[in-house]
Amino acid sequence: MFHKEGYKIIFITMLIVAGIIFTADAFIDIFWLQKTLQVAGLVLLILILQFFRNPKRNTQLNEAHIIAPVDGKVVVIEEVFEKEYFKDQRLQVSIFMSPINVHVTRYPISGEVKFSKYHPGKYLVAWHPKASEENERTTIVVENETVGPILYRQIAGALARRIVNYAEEGRQVVQGTDAGFIKFGSRVDVFLPVGTKVNMQLNQTVKGGEDIVAIIEG
Known part of the structure; x- marks a missing residue:
């Protein structure tokens, strides 16, 4: 589950990363450079996803x-x-x-x-x-x-x-x-x-x- 404050940033990041992956695949012939850019894009997406995660917490309600x-x-x-x-x-x-x-x-x-x-x-x-x-x-x-x-x-x-x-x-x-x-x-x-x-x-x-x-x- 992700926090609602991250929805826009996550969506934009996904578009950017998809663009990096397809552009590198289509226009870069140097294998190591192509894969480096693609992996870097995926790492960026993973970092953004983990930052905006919103795990469920088991709060024991107690006024004191x-x-x-x-x-x-x-x-x-x-x-x-x-x-x-x-x-x-x-x-x-x-x-x-x-x-x-x-x-x-x-x-x-x-x-x-x-x-x-x-x-x-x-x-x-x-x-x-x-x-x-x-x-x-x-x-x-x-x-x-x-x-x-x-x-x-x-x-x-x-x-x-x-x-x-x-x-x-x-x-x-x-x-x-x-x-x-x-x-x-x-x-x-x-x-x-x-x-x-x-x-x-x-x-x-x-x-x-x-x-x-x-x-x-x-």
Whole structure:
């Protein structure tokens, strides 16, 4: 299964690759060059297909659980000052997605979208300390009665040039369902109340929609 955000790119890539294969076959007589171009085209198509894959995830719904919104590696667990929405100290958990990870963003909790804002910006590498404040990004806050408001932030990376965000203020959303997509490299930050016991460690590989970031009892 592929994400809907990739349909157009996949279709265009298929046309390009088909053109490369038939053109090389018809006009290039040097065997090794012909096959090199054809294989390169197929490799490109495979890379695009794997990037836009959208595997089904088995989310165990629980209002007290904060689940990983994306696939990737945990690169930050630290207390920071969140100055856009909470304007106080929060525990930040950051998950970095490489180009080979699934790039679907999923809602970390069920509840009501209280805040959703897009910020244009730079394209620093996603692990850069200033990426959270200076890169293209979206900030989303979802709230339910058990855990209160939870903020997650989609951050574009050096290769990313478009963040897709489906969260609309006032909308009721379900944990683990499709919340958006970040094209070609990125990071997602989750902001939790200070003192929250995080259920993962630095450099741990996590699976979006399934692995639990933290449990917060109301």
